């Protein structure tokens with residue numbers, strides 16, 4: 001019996017995408033803080049490496065065969081095509097294994113998945129990049145894009161808040177950002193004796209940036225906000241208050257993910273798949289997602 | 294559409310032709326419940342007399358045949374630092390479904406939209422779905438059936454043959470060329486006016502039998518308006534968070550993925566297991582944050598996904614109104630009652 005073909009016609013190519021894993025190698029590991037490490041990961045096959053490309057804000061599923069698989073935002077420049085960098089915090093089973101990983105270890109990469117920060121549509125604008133804690137990891141990719149196309153943007157400000165100075169990520173990068181005329185404000189919640197910077201919540205850094213700005217500035221400003229829900233909620237409320245349109249604020253949502261492809265439903269917010277329609281959403285969409293914030 | 298009529302005995306011949314070199318899965322009586330009514334399940338059937346084509350419903354849907362509870366996604370051969378990944382879609386043989394009700398075929402059509410549509414069609418499902426031969430059969434509405442409210446009491450596509458008992462003979466709708474050719478091997482005749490009239494009389498009679506209803510008018514909006522309604526908490530307080538509703542549901546497809554490594558560290562498995570959004574850690578992320586830690590938020594989410602989100606995406610609900618979840622729920626939570634209470638129509 002030849003079975004009939006139910007459902008729509010599918011291409012073999014599309015089907016093969018589902019469990020397609022790029023075999024990759026950990027090219028280097030650098031410890032950033034007690035809990036976070038930066039992994040440089042290179043796809044082994046040169047042809048596959050050439051084909052792999054991503055946009056700032058997208059994520060990959062990183063797999064250790066037999067241990068597990070989890071989503072991580074790409075933390076490097078979209079134009080460095082040789083490798084990708086992931087900044088990973090030790091949080092559970094898989095990440096504890098990764099914390100013990102050394103150079104040369106082979107991992108699997110699926111993706112890239114999800115939506116991205118619309119960098120092209122921000123050309124000619126001021127950009128506020130606002131990060132709380134580990135939220136700086138996914139912001140490093142759009143920041144790299146801005147650095148590489150600095151003359152396409154007006155004023156660019158990074159505002160970064162973290163709990164205490166020992167948790168600061170990417171400290172080696174700060175001077176390079178400033179050199180590219182990107183403003184960098186850092187605030188900590190719990191200072192140590194050596195800390196000379198401001199203390200408090202991120203909104204304290206934001207206030208002076210948007211206070212007293214004229215309508216033209218506000219209307220020509222986009223914001224990328226990344227951090228825990230409580231943080232992006234208060235930041236976006238403040239930006240909204242200042243007059244920045246909600247469609248020009250972008251946040252990245254974190255949800256549990258087991259597939260990255262709109263199948264397992266674990267990432268659903270209300271009924272939107274964070275892995276397909278997100279993780280990057282404009283704030284207006286987030287406002288319309290029941291249970292998102 | 295092409296229709297035929299055959300004598301009742303011919304169905305046995307059709308079964309024998311199909312069963313000769315295929316696995317045939319159909320409704321089989323497995324026992325009696327407390328009230329003495331038949332319990333049925335979809336099982337592989339070798340003998341036509343074991344089929345219970347007049348079955349009312351089954352406790353479990355047929356989904357274990359296309360969305361198995363546990364399924365391997367991939368396996369790995371590990372060699373020191375290196376490994377090889379092998380993917381197997383597990384589609385060895387075609388399956389013939391002999392006697393699915395309209396709701397269950399509609400459930401497959403809905404699953405097709407998610408699992409075979411959009412950017413990432415799921416090969417594990419597609420391989421099985423494309424290798425099915427489906428014979429649908431008409432049914433009698435049970436007290437818990439509200440398929441008519443969900444537009445799932447009739448089915449338009451996604452099957453090969455649909456059979457309606459019109460009294461000592463069967464009225465057959467043919468939907469595929471394969472089915473047409475197989476039917477050529479049994480004795481059929483073109484329907485006559487009397488058969489049409491009889492078919493319509495039976496359909497009209499069936500329509501009058503429904504006692505359970507869901508009002509879907511403006512439901513997506515009402516669900517949004519009543520997102521904070523206290524009724525969710527009331528249902529949530531009853532819910533045990535057991536996940537049985539998702540387990541029996543023909544359209545619930547959510548899953549989790551786990552990897553295990555064999556003792557010798559030579560091989561590893563990546564396995565998908567069906568999950569339920571009512572189970573406590575469904576939306577828990579690393580660091581222990583749980584986006585739906587309370588039972589009522591999870592119960593509410595299940596209703597939102599089925600009756601709001603899916604409607605928004607596909608202009609139809611992800612519920613076919615089979616009533617299985619309500620029948621299986623130990624807390625007595627049924628879709629018609631939940632929706633009515635959200636609409637403020639509490640009895």
Ligand SMILES: Cc1cc2nc3c(=O)[nH]c(=O)nc-3n(C[C@H](O)[C@H](O)[C@H](O)COP(=O)(O)OP(=O)(O)OC[C@H]3O[C@@H](n4cnc5c(N)ncnc54)[C@H](O)[C@@H]3O)c2cc1C
Nearest residue numbers: 070071072073087088089092093094095255256257578579
């Ligand atoms: C879009 C996105 C981007 C992310 N980017 C980063 C990043 O750049 N750096 C970083 O350190 N972390 C990031 N995370 C969080 C990261 O996925 C979790 O820390 C990771 O899943 C923990 O896995 P584990 O096995 O160590 O933890 P366990 O608690 O043992 O988790 C078990 C399983 O649960 C699932 N899971 C648990 N937590 C999460 C979670 N937060 N999100 C999704 N699935 C989860 C995974 O499938 C995981 O394998 C991101 C999450 C998302 C959704």
Ligand code: SF4
Nearest residue numbers: 532533535536538622
């Ligand atoms: S609704 Fe009923 S079947 Fe579903 S999880 Fe709650 S108690 Fe279990």
Ligand code: SF4
Nearest residue numbers: 542612613615616618
């Ligand atoms: S939600 Fe309940 S009534 Fe609807 S399809 Fe699933 S089991 Fe049937």
Ligand code: FES
Nearest residue numbers: 260263264265275
């Ligand atoms: S991660 Fe599976 S549906 Fe989004």
